[in-house]
Amino acid sequence: EITGNLRLPLSTASVGLIKSGDAPFIHSFGTDNTFIGRNAGNLTMTGTGGNTASGAQALTSNTTGYYNTASGLDALRSNTYGHHNTASGVQALTSNTSGFRNTASGYGALYSNTTGTDNTASGYSTLYNNTTGTDNTASGVQALSSNTTGYSNAANGSMALNGNTTGHENTASGGAALLSNTEGYYNTASGVAALRSNTTGNGNTAIGYYADVSTGSLTNATAIGANATVNASNKIRLGDAAVTVIEGQVAYTFTSDSTQKENFQPVNGDEVLRKIRRLGVRSWNYKGQDPQQFRHYGPVAQEFFAAFGHDGVGTSGTPTTINSGDEAGILMIAIQALEKRTDEVAAIKAENQNLQAQIAELREMIRDLANKQK
Numbered sequence: 001e002i003t004g005n006l007r008l009p010l011s012t013a014s015v016g017l018i019k020s021g022d023a024p025f026i027h028s029f030g031t032d033n034t035f036i037g038r039n040a041g042n043l044t045m046t047g048t049g050g051n052t053a054s055g056a057q058a059l060t061s062n063t064t065g066y067y068n069t070a071s072g073l074d075a076l077r078s079n080t081y082g083h084h085n086t087a088s089g090v091q092a093l094t095s096n097t098s099g100f101r102n103t104a105s106g107y108g109a110l111y112s113n114t115t116g117t118d119n120t121a122s123g124y125s126t127l128y129n130n131t132t133g134t135d136n137t138a139s140g141v142q143a144l145s146s147n148t149t150g151y152s153n154a155a156n157g158s159m160a161l162n163g164n165t166t167g168h169e170n171t172a173s174g175g176a177a178l179l180s181n182t183e184g185y186y187n188t189a190s191g192v193a194a195l196r197s198n199t200t201g202n203g204n205t206a207i208g209y210y211a212d213v214s215t216g217s218l219t220n221a222t223a224i225g226a227n228a229t230v231n232a233s234n235k236i237r238l239g240d241a242a243v244t245v246i247e248g249q250v251a252y253t254f255t256s257d258s259t260q261k262e263n264f265q266p267v268n269g270d271e272v273l274r275k276i277r278r279l280g281v282r283s284w285n286y287k288g289q290d291p292q293q294f295r296h297y298g299p300v301a302q303e304f305f306a307a308f309g310h311d312g313v314g315t316s317g318t319p320t321t322i323n324s325g326d327e328a329g330i331l332m333i334a335i336q337a338l339e340k341r342t343d344e345v346a347a348i349k350a351e352n353q354n355l356q357a358q359i360a361e362l363r364e365m366i367r368d369l370a371n372k373q374k
Contacts, residue, residue, distance in 0.1 A: 013043040035059070040070075047081075055090075072107075078114075092121075095131075112148075123158075129165075140175070146182075157192075163199075180216065191226075206230075241286075244294050254325060263313055269337025275307040276334055298322070 009016040011027040018026040023038050031049030035041030039060050040053040047064035058070040063080045068087075070076035074094045075087040084101045087093035092104040095112050102119045104110035109121040111128045119136045121127040126138040128145040135152045138144035142162050143155040152169045155161035160172040163180045170187045172178040177189040179196040186203040189195035194206040199216030206212055211223040214231040223230040225239035238246055279299045285291045305319045308330055317323050 011043075037073075048083075058087075126155075143172075184216075195223075204230075241288065244289065252324075265311055265313055267311070267333050269333050269340065272308075272330060272333045273337050276330070279303050279307060298327075 008018075011017055011029040013029070016027060017024050020038050024035070024041070024043065025038055026036050027041065027043075028034055029041060029043050030045050030047075030051070033041060033049050033051045034053070036054045037058055038056040040055060040058045041051065041062065042060055045062050045064065048066035050067045051059055051062060051065065051069070053059035053070040053076070055070065055072045055075055057077050058072065058075040059065075059068060059077070059079055061078050061080055062068070062076075065079050065081045066083045068076055068079060068083060068085045070093070071088045072092055073090045075089065075092045076085060076096055077094045078097055079085065079093070080097050082096050082098045082100050085093060085096060085099065086103045087110070088105045089107045089109055091107065091111050092109045093102060093111070093113055095114055096102065096110070097114050099113050099116045101117055102110055102113060103121070104127070105122045106124050106126055108125040108128050109123065110119060110126070110130055113119065113127070113130045114132065116130050116133045118134055119127055119130060120138070121144070122139045123143055124141045125145045126140065126143045127136060127147055128142070130136065130144070130147045131149065133147050133150045136144055136147060136150065137153070138155045138161070140156060140160055141158040143157065143160045144153060144164055145162055147153065147161070147164050148166060150164050150167045153161055153164060153167065154171045155178070156173045157175040157177055159176045159179055160174065161170060161178045161181055162176070163182055164170065164178065165182050167181050167183050168185045170178055170181060170185060171189070172195070173190045174192045174194055176193045176196055177191065178187060178198060179193065181187065181195070181198050182200060184198050184201045184204070187195060187198060187201065188205045191206065191208045191211055193210045193212070194208065195204060195212060196210070197212050197214070197216055198204055198218075201213060201216055201218045201221070203220045204213055204218055205222045206228075207224050208228055209226040211225060211228045213221050213223065214229055218230070219233045221230040221233055222236040224237070225243065227240040228237050229240070230237040280303060281297070281299050283295055283297050285295050299322070301317070301322050302319050304322050304327070305317050308326065309315055309317050309319070316326055
């Protein structure tokens with residue numbers, strides 16, 4: 001029992017120490033440093049100081065590093081001259097040597113980081129394998145745990161961006177979002193397991209539970225809605241097969257500016273009418289949907305593509321889809337052809353009426369001539 005002060009001299013290599021066996025246990029060697037734990041800190045460091053370590057071997061290798069905070073067994077154990085790092089958790093930032101402004105919270109968070117800077121890891125084994133990657137943010141168990149040199153990634157959720165190694169500037173929010181990504185970049189995934197299949201694809205976006213790409217190397221592909229899967233680059237998919245209505249307050253608008261178009265080709269309206277006449281335009285419903293509620297009208301894509309998929313310059317559409325813009329264009333050509341036929345019929349009818357009038361006039365003249373000869 002001590003009723004007064006327990007006074008120790010300022011810590012040096014030989015005095016002002018509280019030891020555990022032969023190892024330093026509590027001391028303040030250097031400038032404004034505080035070390036608690038067996039072999040926390042050391043008795044040789046120099047520099048600005050301002051370090052705080054709590055835990056066995058925390059900051060034990062520090063030489064000139066400053067303003068570091070380490071809490072946990074082996075936290076920042078290898079740090080030499082890294083600065084402004086915060087490590088909280090067993091083996092958090094254990095391998096860091098000169099990286100700075102990193103924040104690691106959780107067992108093994110940023111464990112392998114050596115020189116990477118400005119990383120933030122929160123959760124068990126988050127950014128565990130990162131070595132030199134910079135500006136990454138990971139929150140969640142094993143989020144970005146495989147990242148090595150990737151940079152400017154943001155992962156929020158258990159296993160988010162778990163497989164990423166060198167990919168950069170990806171954003172993943174949700175458990176297992178962008179789970180398999182290794183080298184892809186500029187991807188955005190929001191939702192549990194969103195973009196989980198992407199590996200090397202770039203610039204993809206998935207929003208919704210299990211919204212995904214069909215293969216791992218697509219680019220600029222977008223899937224929106226639960227279970228929506230986009231199967232081609234530069235394509236947007238809305239919803240899954242269960243979606244029956246896509247609704248909005250205004251109609252869909254697409255670019256039709258003449259200055260944005262080229263390779264114009266004339267189209268034979270009469271030929272379009274002939275092809276339309278041969279299409280099997282029927283009513284139907286998609287497989288798996290209630291035929292009492294969800295019936296539709298129109299041709300099938302295979303027949304439409306066979307009739308209008310090739311214009312002599314290139315290909316329009318696919319054998320399994322119909323572009324609503326192309327469909328409307330075909331109908332406009334058909335309407336023009338019908339209007340032309342209507343004008344022709346009207347002209348023939350007018351000509352016929354004129355001939356009938358001339359015939360009637362001739363008959364009257366013949367009748368008058370006959371009467372005069374009597």
